[in-house]
């Protein structure tokens with residue numbers, strides 16, 4: 024059996040990108056010391072409502088990551104994908120999985136190292152959640168002022184999308200990602216998210232250096248998927 028991901032649910036999966044309610048719920052229940060990556064998903068009891076289980080229970084529509092932060096949301100996904108490298112199972116020279124005494128597959132890296140990476144993941148995700156909330160409340164897309172300013176948000180997003188055409192720092196590789204809206208300097212929450220990405224890189228770098236050595240750190244950091252802004 025491959026290692027089981029840490030999850031609080033048993034229901035089947037449908038959506039890939041989770042709503043913020045489920046994202047928050049996973050973070051709150053996540054223990055990085057297990058050395059397992061968190062699994063961010065919405066779960067759906069029935070197809071009829073279109074709401075995930077948690078949102079159906081609170082009788083509200085799913086709260087997807089704010090439109091103005093879709094690019095930041097993709098950046099988070101890219102970072103989470105990037106660290107899955109440290110959660111591979113161990114294999115012998117022929118590519119067959121190593122098995123423990125019970126015949127189960129084992130991780131390539133020990134729990135202590137994986138827990139350090141998981142701690143960095145938890146802090147990154149916590150910061151993303153706080154940033155998204157800050158962005159949302161800064162633009163008054165929730166709460167008492169929602170009605171008054173709801174019309175302004177699409178206009179803000181359109182302006183931001185135009186800005187993204189000329190804004191310099193973009194993720195390497197995927198050109199399509201460049202037109203997704205991202206926070207820029209001066210936005211509410213920008214500094215928190217910029218700092219969080221920087222800290223994440225630093226924490227992974229430190230963990231890899233101490234566990235796998237500086238040569239491996241240099242190789243791995245060269246594959247870091249984002250260009251980080253100065254701030």
Ligand SMILES: [Zn+2]
Nearest residue numbers: 042045065075
């Ligand atoms: Zn959900």
Ligand SMILES: [Zn+2]
Nearest residue numbers: 042075078085
């Ligand atoms: Zn939901």
